[in-house]
Amino acid sequence: MPSVLITGLRGFTGRFLAAELEASGHRVFGTVYGHEPCLLPGEYAVNLCNLEQVRNLVSEVKPDYVAHLAAVTFVAHDDADAMYRTNVVGTRNLLQALSESSKVPESILLTSSANIYGNAVVDPIDELTYPEPVNDYAISKLAMEYMARLWMDKLPLTIVRPFNYTGVGQSHNFLLPKIVSHFQRGERSIELGNIDISRDFSDVRMVASVYKCLLNGCYAGETFNVCSGVAASLVQILSMMADIAGYSISINVNPAFVRDNEIKILRGDNRKLLEAVGNIGTIPLRETLEWMYKEGQ
Numbered sequence: 001m002p003s004v005l006i007t008g009l010r011g012f013t014g015r016f017l018a019a020e021l022e023a024s025g026h027r028v029f030g031t032v033y034g035h036e037p038c039l040l041p042g043e044y045a046v047n048l049c050n051l052e053q054v055r056n057l058v059s060e061v062k063p064d065y066v067a068h069l070a071a072v073t074f075v076a077h078d079d080a081d082a083m084y085r086t087n088v089v090g091t092r093n094l095l096q097a098l099s100e101s102s103k104v105p106e107s108i109l110l111t112s113s114a115n116i117y118g119n120a121v122v123d124p125i126d127e128l129t130y131p132e133p134v135n136d137y138a139i140s141k142l143a144m145e146y147m148a149r150l151w152m153d154k155l156p157l158t159i160v161r162p163f164n165y166t167g168v169g170q171s172h173n174f175l176l177p178k179i180v181s182h183f184q185r186g187e188r189s190i191e192l193g194n195i196d197i198s199r200d201f202s203d204v205r206m207v208a209s210v211y212k213c214l215l216n217g218c219y220a221g222e223t224f225n226v227c228s229g230v231a232a233s234l235v236q237i238l239s240m241m242a243d244i245a246g247y248s249i250s251i252n253v254n255p256a257f258v259r260d261n262e263i264k265i266l267r268g269d270n271r272k273l274l275e276a277v278g279n280i281g282t283i284p285l286r287e288t289l290e291w292m293y294k295e296g297q
Helices: 012-023 051-061 080-100 136-151 175-184 204-216 234-245 271-277 285-295
Strands: 003-007 027-032 043-045 065-068 107-111 157-162 189-192 223-226 250-253
Touching (some): 003 051, 012 027, 012 204, 043 051, 051 080, 065 080, 065 204, 080 107, 080 136, 107 204, 136 157, 157 204, 175 189, 175 285, 204 271, 223 271, 234 285
Parallel strands (some): 065 107, 107 157, 157 223, 189 250
16 A cells, blocks of 8 residues: 655645545555644654654655645734745755655655735636735745755655635635635624635645645646636625525625735636646535535534
8 A cells, every 4th residue: 555644634635635545545644733632543743844853754654655735824824934934944844854765755746825826917827827926825835836946856746736725624714614604603794804806716625636646646847726717706605605505694894804915816727737637526616615514504
């Protein structure tokens, strides 16, 4: 059974990717945040910013494949130092440890973000679109991509730039889980920030399936957008939820939630991904919202 190391195993995406890989016959190992208790078999409490801890992990697991998901992913995270250290230094430590290992993995997946494109004038956005990041999170991810180039000749790296995605288990800090939870509780109003936005939302189950396909393929040196190719406005999302829940909700714009340099429209071009892995099993956004709404009741 091939072994896979997933950093951020207990994270939102990590849980779904682990299930995908285990179902297809992989042995899954993973890192959890250093202070999390109750480790399960195959779990390692590792601080990726500690190179020696990462070296010990790689030396013990000797993975055939690696999916690097661990990151500070919330755009509005208020600790920029932690964001840059985790997303850049943590990734560099992992790549250094893997390059020094007696067993180089067959495939390594690095997760970047579509946020690196910023307010691109191109629609849809393909992988050749010039990056123009507008927040610390996006800059940290672009810096991670540039840093990873130092290891491209030593390691089989594939970079993915996922656009927005959601599903059951995502933190309520994120937009769609927040909206769905309000409808689940029967709330009649909701406080939001920027409402004049459109996003390309995917289902986390599709994203996990795509990551598995890319890990098992031969795509070293390539970069892929992971997206549905369809953008939905916030108004459309609220309308879908009103139809699912059977009532409408009023919107109050809270200036404290309004982000500077908010990206207005973010829609991806997934043609390169489709050419590489074929049918990606796109799930309509309404089906994802129905799943989230029913699972949370």
